[in-house]
Amino acid sequence: MEQNQNNPYIKDFPILFRTVNSNRLTYLDNAATTQKPTAVIAALTDFYTQHNANVHRGIHTLSEEATDMYESAREKIAQFIGAPTSSEIIFTSGSTESLNLVVAGWAANNLVSNDVVVLNSTDHHSNLVAWQMLAKTLDLKLKYLSVDANGELDLVQLKTYLNEGNVKVVSTSHISNVLGTVNNIKEICKLAHAVGAKVVVDGAQAVSHIPVNVQSLDCDFYAFSGHKMFGPMGIGVLFGKRSLLENTNPIKFGGGMISTVGLESSTWATIPERFEGGTPSVADAIGLGAAVDYINNIGLEKIVAHESSLNAYLIPKLNSIKGLHILGSADFTKRAGLVSFYVDGIHSHDVASVLSTVGVAVRSGHHCAMPLHKGMSIASSTRASYHIYNTYADMDALVNGINTAIKILG
Numbered sequence: 505m506e507q508n509q510n511n512p513y514i515k516d517f518p519i520l521f522r523t524v525n526s527n528r529l530t531y532l533d534n535a536a537t538t539q540k541p542t543a544v545i546a547a548l549t550d551f552y553t554q555h556n557a558n559v560h561r562g563i564h565t566l567s568e569e570a571t572d573m574y575e576s577a578r579e580k581i582a583q584f585i586g587a588p589t590s591s592e593i594i595f596t597s598g599s600t601e602s603l604n605l606v607v608a609g610w611a612a613n614n615l616v617s618n619d620v621v622v623l624n625s626t627d628h629h630s631n632l633v634a635w636q637m638l639a640k641t642l643d644l645k646l647k648y649l650s651v652d653a654n655g656e657l658d659l660v661q662l663k664t665y666l667n668e669g670n671v672k673v674v675s676t677s678h679i680s681n682v683l684g685t686v687n688n689i690k691e692i693c694k695l696a697h698a699v700g701a702k703v704v705v706d707g708a709q710a711v712s713h714i715p716v717n718v719q720s721l722d723c724d725f726y727a728f729s730g731h732k733m734f735g736p737m738g739i740g741v742l743f744g745k746r747s748l749l750e751n752t753n754p755i756k757f758g759g760g761m762i763s764t765v766g767l768e769s770s771t772w773a774t775i776p777e778r779f780e781g782g783t784p785s786v787a788d789a790i791g792l793g794a795a796v797d798y799i800n801n802i803g804l805e806k807i808v809a810h811e812s813s814l815n816a817y818l819i820p821k822l823n824s825i826k827g828l829h830i831l832g833s834a835d836f837t838k839r840a841g842l843v844s845f846y847v848d849g850i851h852s853h854d855v856a857s858v859l860s861t862v863g864v865a866v867r868s869g870h871h872c873a874m875p876l877h878k879g880m881s882i883a884s885s886t887r888a889s890y891h892i893y894n895t896y897a898d899m900d901a902l903v904n905g906i907n908t909a910i911k912i913l914g
């Protein structure tokens with residue numbers, strides 16, 4: 505594929521044609537949120553201009569259309585991640601809510617005092633904090649896996665933890681949002697399942713970057729966000745194995761999630777409605793369905809190859825900048841399409857701010873991974889994260905911008 509401005513996907517993203525501070529926009533903050541293609545924007549407009557109605561409740565034509573579109577988005581997403589049935593796809597507001605549903609809905613109902621949850625310091629706060637809260641309430645034990653200099657989880661230590669007993673859950677990201685490491689979820693599931701522990705996967709940085717098949721991974725829960733995969737903000741997904749979802753309490757109570765309501769107690773609707781109390785984000789779910797179509801039309805293999813060629817182009821250039829340190833694996837074939845780094849003597853916010861003046865959007869700070877940064881004895885880092893519309897020219901703009909920052913601030 506063309507790695508320069510002839511990249512055929514740029515034209516699908518109207519926002520990429522705006523300027524920022526009189527420069528062409530170089531958007532390298534895709535791990536925070538991706539831009540939206542015209543096809544997704546058109547799906548939202550089509551819903552609101554032609555079909556807008558609430559779902560599951562009306563028998564008028566618009567409501568039936570909206571319900572069909574909403575459920576067909578669920579079906580598409582189930583196929584996209586290889587879920588056995590669409591009823592195992594729960595619409596949430598994003599990865600954070602999906603993980604909270606696992607913790608507050610399933611784990612709170614199934615774990616007891618002294619049970620162990622295995623986490624690791626590369627996890628995003630939305631995975632760590634929810635478990636910490638439950639650990640306080642139920643008196644659970646949290647154990648953390650070590651991470652080596654290449655960002656790889658220590659699976660020998662995982663075996664030790666599993667053999668020590670009482671491990672009920674291993675919860676981890678699929679791809680680290682700071683290090684770009686792709687964790688071996690299949691192996692983690694195999695090890696955890698051998699002692700009856702469940703595996704919860706935070707796939708926020710994986711879906712749309714690598715092929716994900718929840719059946720072949722054999723994970724128990726898988727969470728992800730629509731807005732990080734070309735879809736709208738405010739919509740996300742939790743996949744759960746049916747037997748576990750059957751044993752999960754709803755965490756949002758109200759209309760749409762009940763079967764019967766009495767004055768003293770109520771019974772719940774079947775899965776997935778049980779977990780979708782209130783009016784769902786119908787247009788956004790449909791927009792996410794359009795994002796899945798968009799990704800399928802490109803092909804995930806093409807996305808993987810594109811991101812790895814950007815890594816191969818960028819990482820040696822970054823490595824040659826004096827005083828710049830890349831976090832995670834030096835082997836760019838082992839990373840997903842993002843790179844975090846720090847520059848000696850310059851705060852990450854200052855690097856990002858100089859980059860912004862030349863139109864380059866990157867993220868700086870702790871990226872919701874404070875324990876990871878603390879473990880590496882740094883306060884923060886700057887992160888460039890890419891997707892299908894990024895080019896070698898974007899990488900050059902980044903490298904030139906970093907050199908300018910060093911010249912001004914170094």
Ligand SMILES: Cc1ncc(COP(=O)(O)O)c(C=O)c1O
Pocket residue numbers: 535536597598599600601628630631677679680681706708709729872
């Ligand atoms: C690995 C990871 N997990 C979870 C999240 C939270 O996603 P959201 O804010 O869409 O709920 C993010 C967002 O940056 C992430 O990178």
